[in-house]
Amino acid sequence: MYSVELKVGEKILRLESGRVARQSAGEVLVSYGDTVVLVCVNYSPEVDNSVDFLPLTVEYRELSFAAGKIPGGFIKRETRPSDNEILSSRLIDRPLRPLFPPDFRNEVQIIAYLLSADVEHDADVLGITGAATALLISEIPYTTPVAGVRVGLLDGKYIINPTLSQQDSCKVNLVIAGTKDAVVMIEGGARESSEEEVIGAIKYGHEECKRIIEIEEKMRSAVGKEKLEMNEPFVDEGLANEIKEKVGSDLNQVFLFREKKARQEAIYQLIQNVVEKFAEREIENIELKVKYVVEKMIAEKMRKMILEEKRRFDGRGLKDIRNISCEIGVLPRTHGSALFTRGQTQSLAVTTLGTKSDEQRIDAIYGEETKSFMLHYNFPPFATGEVKPIRGPSRREIGHGALAERAILPVLPSEEVFPYTIRVVSNILESNGSSSMASVCSASLALMDAGVPIKTAVAGISIGLVKEGDRYELLTDIIGDEDHYGDMDFKVAGTKDGITAIQLDLKIQGLDIEILRQALEQAREARESILKIMSSTISSPRTSLSKYAPKILAFSIPKEKIGDVIGPGGKVIRRIIGDSDLKIDITDDGKVTIAGSDPEKVNKAKTEILGIVQEAEVGKIYIGKVTRITNFGAFVEILPGKEGLLHISKLSRQRVRRVEDVVKPGDEVIVRVYEIDEMGRINLMRVGEDWKKHR
Numbered sequence: 001m002y003s004v005e006l007k008v009g010e011k012i013l014r015l016e017s018g019r020v021a022r023q024s025a026g027e028v029l030v031s032y033g034d035t036v037v038l039v040c041v042n043y044s045p046e047v048d049n050s051v052d053f054l055p056l057t058v059e060y061r062e063l064s065f066a067a068g069k070i071p072g073g074f075i076k077r078e079t080r081p082s083d084n085e086i087l088s089s090r091l092i093d094r095p096l097r098p099l100f101p102p103d104f105r106n107e108v109q110i111i112a113y114l115l116s117a118d119v120e121h122d123a124d125v126l127g128i129t130g131a132a133t134a135l136l137i138s139e140i141p142y143t144t145p146v147a148g149v150r151v152g153l154l155d156g157k158y159i160i161n162p163t164l165s166q167q168d169s170c171k172v173n174l175v176i177a178g179t180k181d182a183v184v185m186i187e188g189g190a191r192e193s194s195e196e197e198v199i200g201a202i203k204y205g206h207e208e209c210k211r212i213i214e215i216e217e218k219m220r221s222a223v224g225k226e227k228l229e230m231n232e233p234f235v236d237e238g239l240a241n242e243i244k245e246k247v248g249s250d251l252n253q254v255f256l257f258r259e260k261k262a263r264q265e266a267i268y269q270l271i272q273n274v275v276e277k278f279a280e281r282e283i284e285n286i287e288l289k290v291k292y293v294v295e296k297m298i299a300e301k302m303r304k305m306i307l308e309e310k311r312r313f314d315g316r317g318l319k320d321i322r323n324i325s326c327e328i329g330v331l332p333r334t335h336g337s338a339l340f341t342r343g344q345t346q347s348l349a350v351t352t353l354g355t356k357s358d359e360q361r362i363d364a365i366y367g368e369e370t371k372s373f374m375l376h377y378n379f380p381p382f383a384t385g386e387v388k389p390i391r392g393p394s395r396r397e398i399g400h401g402a403l404a405e406r407a408i409l410p411v412l413p414s415e416e417v418f419p420y421t422i423r424v425v426s427n428i429l430e431s432n433g434s435s436s437m438a439s440v441c442s443a444s445l446a447l448m449d450a451g452v453p454i455k456t457a458v459a460g461i462s463i464g465l466v467k468e469g470d471r472y473e474l475l476t477d478i479i480g481d482e483d484h485y486g487d488m489d490f491k492v493a494g495t496k497d498g499i500t501a502i503q504l505d506l507k508i509q510g511l512d513i514e515i516l517r518q519a520l521e522q523a524r525e526a527r528e529s530i531l532k533i534m535s536s537t538i539s540s541p542r543t544s545l546s547k548y549a550p551k552i553l554a555f556s557i558p559k560e561k562i563g564d565v566i567g568p569g570g571k572v573i574r575r576i577i578g579d580s581d582l583k584i585d586i587t588d589d590g591k592v593t594i595a596g597s598d599p600e601k602v603n604k605a606k607t608e609i610l611g612i613v614q615e616a617e618v619g620k621i622y623i624g625k626v627t628r629i630t631n632f633g634a635f636v637e638i639l640p641g642k643e644g645l646l647h648i649s650k651l652s653r654q655r656v657r658r659v660e661d662v663v664k665p666g667d668e669v670i671v672r673v674y675e676i677d678e679m680g681r682i683n684l685m686r687v688g689e690d691w692k693k694h695r
Contacts, residue, residue, distance in 0.1 A: 001016065001017070001018040001019045002016070002017055002018055002219060002222045002223045003015060003016035003017075004215040004218050004219050005215070006211060006212060006214075006215050008032070008149065008160055008161060008208060008211070008212065009149075009159065009160035009161040009162075009208075010161075011032050011033040011121070011161070012031075012032070012033075013030070013031070013032050013126075013129075013212065013215075014029075014030070014031040014032075015028055015029075015030055015129070015130070015133055015215060015216070015219055016028065016029040016030075016031070017029070017133075017134075017137060017219060017223050018223060020038065021038060021040050024040040024041060024042050024134075024138075025041055025042045025043055025138040025139060025140060025225075026040070026041045026133075026134035026135055026136070026137045026138030026140070026225075027039065027040045027041070027134055028130045028133045028134045028137070028219075029130075030126045030127075030129060030130035030133075032121055032126055032161070033118045033120065033121060034116055034117075034118035035114075035116060035117055035118045035120075035121050035123050035126065036066075036114075036115045036116035037112055037113065037114055037115065037123050037126045037127055037130055038112070038113045038115055038130075039110065039111070039112045039113075039127060039130030039131050039133075039134045040110070040111050040134065041108065041109070041110050041111075041131065041134040041135050041138050041140065042108070042109050043106045043107060043108045043109070043138075043140050044106050044107040044108075045106070046106065046107075047105045047106055047231050048105050048106065048107055049105060049234070049284065049285055050285060050288070051105065051288075052234060052288055052289075052291065052292045054097060054100050054104055054105070054108070055105070055106075055107040055108065056093065056096075056097055056100070056107075056108045056109075056110070057107075057108070057109050057110070058089045058090075058092045058093040058096075058109075058110045058111075058112070058131070059081075059089055059109070059110070059111045059112070060081075060085050060088040060089040060091075060092060060112045060114075060124070060127055061078065061081065061085055061111070061112070061113055061114065062078075062082070062084070062085055062114040062117070062123070062365040063078060063113060063114060063115065064078060064365065066114045066115055066116050066117040066365060067117040067119055067365045067366060067367075069365070071363070072363040072368075073363070082362075082364075083398050083402070084364065086395050086398050086399070087124075087398065087399060087402055088112075088123070088124040088127060089112075089395070090395060090399050091124050091125075091127070091128065091148075091175060091185075091187060092110065092112060092124070092127045092128050092131050093110075094177075094185045094187075094505055095128060095132075095146050095148065095177035095184045095185035096110075096128075096131060096132060096135065096142075096146060098184065098506055098507050098508060098509060099142065099144040099146065099179075099184070099509055100141075100142055101141050101142075101230060103230065103231075103233045103234050104140075104141060104230070105231075105234060106140075108140060110131050110134070110135075112127040112130060112131065114365065117365055117366065119164070119365075119366045119367070120163045120164060120165075121161055121163060121164070122150060122161075122164070124148075124175065125148040125149055125150050125161065125175055126148075127148075128146065128147070128148030128175075128177050129146075129147045129148050129212055129216070132145060132146040132147065132216065133145075133216045133219055133220075136216060136217075136219070136220045136224060137219060137220055137223050137224045137225060138225060139225045139226060139227055139228050140227070140228065141227045141228050141229075141230055143227070144179055144509065145179065145180065145213040145216045145217055145220070146177055146178065146179055146184060146209075146213075147177070147178065147208075147209040147210075147212035147213050147216065148175060148176065148177040148185075148209070149161060149175070149176055149205050149208045149209055149212070150162065150167075150173070150174070150175050150176075150188075150205075151172070151173075151174050151175075151176055151201045151202075151204055151205035151208075152166060152167060152170035152172065152173050152201075153170055153171045153172035153173075153190075153193070153197060153200075153201055154166055154169060154170050154171070155169075158200060158201055158204040160204075160205070160208050164366065170191075171190060171191045171193055171197065172188070172190045172191075172193050172197055172198060172201045173188050173189055173190070174186055174187065174188030174189075174190075174198070174201050174202065174205065174502065175187045175188055176201070176202055176205030176206060176209060177209065178205070178206045178209035178210070178510070179209075179213070179509065179510050180210055180213050181509075181510055181512075182509070182510020182511050182512055183202060183206055183504070183510060183511050183512075183513070183516065184506055184509070184510050184511070185504055185505065185506065186202060186502055186503065186504035187502070187503050187504075188406075188501070188502060189406040189407070189409070189410070189500060189501045189502070190410075190494075190498065190499045190500055190501070190502070191410045191498075191500070192410060192494065192495050192497045192498030192499070192500060193498045193499050194498055194499070195499065195517070195520040195521060195524060197498075198499055198502065198520060199513065199516065199517055199520065202513065202516060203513055206513075234289070234292060235289045235292055235293055239283070239289065240293050243274060243289070243290055243293040243294070244293060244297060246274045246277050246278075247270065247274055247293075247294060247297060250270055250273070251270070251294075251297055251298065251301065253266055253270065254266045254267055254270065254298060255301065255302075255305075255313070258313065258314045258315055259314075259344070260344055260432045260479065260480060260481070261385060263313070263481070267294065267295075267298065270294060271287065271290050271291050271294055274290045274294070275287050275290050278290075295485070298485060299485035302466075302481070302482075302485050303466045303468065303485065303486075306318070306466045306473050306475070307466060307468060307471055307472075307473055310473070312475065312482065313479060313481055313482065314343075314479060318473055318474065318475055318476065319476045319522065319525070319526075320476065320477070321342070321461070321476060321477045321526055321529060321530065322342050322343030322344075322345075322477055322479075323342070323343060324340075324341065324342045324530060324533050325339075325340075325341045326338065326339070326340055326341075326441075326445055326533060326534055326536075326537035326538075327339040327537070328445055328446070328448070328449040328537060328538050329449055330348070331350060333548055334350050334351070334352065334546075334548075335350075335351050335352050335353045335450045335545070335546045335548060335549040336350070336351035336446045336447060336448075336449035336450025336451070336452070336546065337349065337350045337351070337446055337449060338442045338443075338445030338446040338448075338449055339442065340438050340441045340442035340445060341430075341438075342434075342438055342441075342477065343432060343433075343477075343479065344430050344431075344432035344433075344479075345428075345430060345431055345432050345433055345434060345435050345438045346428070346429045346430040346431075346438070347426050347427065347428055347429070347435060347438040347439045347441070347442040348426070348427045348429055348442065349424055349425065349426045349427075349439065349442035349443045349445065349446035350424070350425050350427070350446060351422065351423070351424050351443075351446040351447050351449070351450035351452065352422075352423045352424075352425075353420045353421070353422060353450060353452075353545065353546075353549045353550060353552075354420065354421040354422075354423065354550070355420070355421060355550060355552060355583050355585065355593060355595040356372075356419070356421065356583075356585040356587075356593040356595075357583060357585055358421040358423075359371060359372050359421050360374055372415060372420075372421045372422065373405070373408075373409065373412055373421075373422045373423075374405070374422070374423045374424070375401055375404050375405035375408060375423075375424045375425075375426065375439070375443055376393075376401050376423070376424070376425045376426070377393075377397050377398075377400045377401035377404060377425075377426045377428070377435075377436070377439055378393070378397065378425065378426065378427045378428065379394070379396065379397050379400070379428045379431065379435065380427070380428070382429075383428045383429060383430055383431040383435075384431050400435065400436040400439065401426070401439075403436050403491065403493075403501055403503055404426060404436055404437075404439040404440045404443060404460075404493075404501075406500070406501040407440045407458055407460060407493035407494070407500045407501035408424070408440065408443055408444065408447070408454075408458055408500070409500070410455075410500045411444075411454045411455040411456055411457075411458055411495060411500070412452070412454060412455075413452065413453045413454065413455075415554070416554070417453065418452060418453055419552050419553070419554030419593055420452075420550075420552055422447070422452060424443045424446060424447065426438075426439035426442055426443060431480070432479050432480045433462065433477070433478050433479040433480045433482065433483055434460075434461070434462035434477065434478060434483075434489075434491065436460070436491060436503075437459075437460030437461055437462050437491055437493060438460075439460075440458055440459060440460035440493045440501075441458075441459050441460060441530060441534060443458075444457045444458040444459065444534065445457075445534060445537065445538060447541070448538045448540065448541040448542065449538065449542060450541075450542070450545065450546065450549070451541055451542040451543065451544055451545040451546070451549075452541055453541050454541060455495075456495045456496060456497070457495065457496075457531055457534050457535065458493060458494065458495055458500060459493065459494070459495075459527050459530040459531045459534060460491060460492065460493030460494075460501070460527070461476065461477055461491075461492060461493075461523050461526040461527055461530065462477065462478050462483075462489055462490065462491045462492075463475065463476060463478070463488070463490040463491075463492065463519045463522055463523050463526075464478035464482045464483060464486045464487075464488055464489065464490070465486060465487045465488035465490070465511075465515070465519070466486050466487060467487050467508060467515075472515065474515075474518060474519055474522050476522055476523075476525075476526050477526065486507070487506065487507050487508045488504070488505070488506050488507070488508070488511065488519075489503075489504075489505045490503075490504050490505075490516075490519050490523070491503040491504075492519075492520060492523035492524075492527065493527075494524075494527055495531070496528065496531055499520075504516075550583075550595040550596060550597060551595065551596055551597065551598070551599045551602045552593060552594065552595040552602070553593070553594045553602055553603070553606050554591065554592065554593045554594075555591075555592055555606065555610070556589075556590050556591050556592065557586075557590045557592055557609065557610075557613040558590060558613060559588070559589060559590045561590070561612070561613040562586055562588075562590060564612050564613065564641070565586065565592075565609055565612050565613065566586070572612065572641075573586075576605050576608050576609065577605070580596060580598065580601045580605075581596050581597055581598075582594060582595065582596040582601060582602065582605055583595040583596065584605065584609075592609060594606055594609075608640050611639045611640035611641070611642075612639075612640050612641055614639050614642075616638060616639060616642060616644065616673050616676060616682050617673060618673050618674065618675065618676055619672065619673065619674075620672070620673055621670060621671070621672045621687055622638035622639070622670075622671055622672075622673070623668055623669075623670055624636035624637055624638040624644070624668070624669055624670075624671055624684075625637050625666065625667070625668055625669075626646075626663050626664065626665050626666060626667045626668075626669060627643060627665060628665060629659050629660055629663070629664070629665060630659070631648075631659070632647065632648055632659075633645050633646050633647040633648045633649075633650075633651070633659060634646045634651070634659055634663050634669075636669060636671055636684055638671065638673070638682070638684070642682070643682070644671070644673065644681075644682030644683060644684040645681065645682070645683055645684060646663075646669070646671055646684040646685070646686060647683065647684075647685075650674075650683075650684065650685035650686055651663070651686055652686065669686060670686065670687045670688070671684040671685065671686055671687060672684065672685055672687050
């Protein structure tokens with residue numbers, strides 16, 4: 001067994017290998033405080049020549065026992081991964097994938113198990129460091145150390161690995177993954193933070209990554225295995241040259257097409273033509289190998305065109321944004337809808353408003369949670385003109401939805417201001433680059449169309465990169481082919497006042513801070529342009545909700561009065577609801593939410609509930625109803641369920657012989673509470689119509 005330690009933030013980070021899971025190619029036990037993650041990497045010894053990409057899979061799992069819990073529901077064991085586990089798996093995958101040798105085709109699997117959780121720190125960043133270290137000490141030909149940290153900006157100061165409670169107050173909350181030389185991945189959110197605040201967080205986090213990498217290298221030196229010898233390249237040099245020769249000048253035809261579908265058809269036809277020229281020879285996976293070489297040729301030509309001619313596939317300048325159109329209210333019966341189109345990328349967002357009972361309940365490792373805002377992203381196959389089976393949401397769909405949700409979250413109203421559960425669904429109808437950022441724009445428009453009082457509009461843009469040596473160019477609003485053949489997909493979302501979400505994915509081995517700074521500035525300029533276009537469609541939320549949306553009122557009552565409102569066996573609350581379609585939710589802390597389609601019934605229910613919890617006050621005047629008569633006075637209901645005695649001597653200034661000579665059951669009378677005795681009995685006196693004089 002070998003272990004190394006380092007203080008990171010406020011806790012000790014410990015990496016250990018050689019004690020458990022020793023049949024894995026590489027295994028590391030990562031500890032941070034009382035949080036422990038086991039990361040194991042393994043690979044198939046057989047080269048998979050049927051694919052032209054790295055067959056890498058990452059599985060992150062949170063085992064309930066880590067937090068001393070038993071899984072909820074009928075099945076008392078972990079089943080399908082939660083959204084958080086899927087997002088954490090993606091977080092581990094993204095910084096590692098571009099650092100593998102380009103021709104490595106052996107299947108690789110990384111499994112990260114959360115074994116112990118201190119319910120203070122996220123384990124996802126530990127998974128990045130653990131996976132990179134496990135790969136380093138394995139025989140897999142992966143040689144670049146990577147570390148991950150979370151950076152928060154709290155009260156004007158940057159902190160490493162903020163706790164879960166601290167993250168709630170952080171202005172910036174980013175996960176940074178980096179090598180010794182550069183940043184390789186960024187993921188996180190912010191509360192309308194400036195570009196400089198974000199750059200500061202990235203620099204601060206990268207410096208900490210460098211420190212962690214030092215102990216990773218110590219472990220590699222101590223227990224690292226001899227690396228596998230790389231196999232032959234996917235396409236050997238001789239065959240590659242032969243394919244290039246057969247492609248010849250036909251490659252130029254691809255660049256004549258500016259529309260995505262026409263260009264894809266031209267590429268497909270080019271590949272088929274070249275494959276036919278090899279028909280008489282038996283070459284394994286020839287179509288895949290031709291496609292591999294042709295795509296490399298297209299990438300080379302596209303990159304040269306951008307770097308030397310400053311020209312793009314679709315003819316735009318490097319900073320040009322595709323044509324944008326915005327429409328709202330496109331669906332008649334939904335609570336809010338918007339169609340956002342940017343070039344050949346199109347998102348239809350729909351907002352639905354619900355009640356407290358519609359909140360999402362999550363049985364998380366850190367305890368049960370509820371979400372009153374959800375943004376879901378759907379990517380059907382017709383968005384790219386393909387035929388595929390529709391099953392559950394893919395990892396990509398979950399990831400894109402989470403990114404757009406994070407972008408919108410900082411501008412949402414508080415629950416006290418807007419007591420609705422909000423669900424936004426972004427349906428991608430067309431896709432040619434950066435559909436997640438289109439989802440941010442369409443969601444913002446759909447929320448405004450629904451009348452949700454968001455603070456301000458949010459927009460997003462993706463910045464690409466082509467880099468050869470010291471030469472590079474940044475591309476605003478990348479299309480799919482620029483993402484595929486380029487080096488970067490840098491998504492930035494925010495408002496006119498600052499950044500709310502950020503995500504960086506690279507295909508190269510890192511990016512220096514200066515390029516990131518330029519990319520953020522270019523994204524800011526593009527975001528402001530998009531926000532102006534969105535503002536011309538709708539500049540502020542509608543002042544009223546859709547007539548199809550539920551009407552909701554929220555208020556608080558004393559906790560000790562909850563039982564009075566519910567009544568024995570729910571008798572009182574059922575009487576208030578009656579035959580209406582009202583939904584009434586009362587939380588343990590006394591928060592009441594009333595929802596229904598009829599505003600009059602909603603308001604009436606609120607009045608009744610407030611009446612039940614309201615206490616009579618000495619000196620206060622009430623309009624009450626006579627409920628019963630006795631020979632010594634009348635009982636008057638001054639508040640729902642609360643009666644007081646109007647004694648015969650207090651009925652009038654003149655002497656009254658019989659109570660029924662003055663009032664009868666059902667009469668309304670104006671009374672003042674003049675006394676509440678030690679037993680809580682309410683005594684009343686009648687006030688004339690000119691009661692204002694007697695206040």
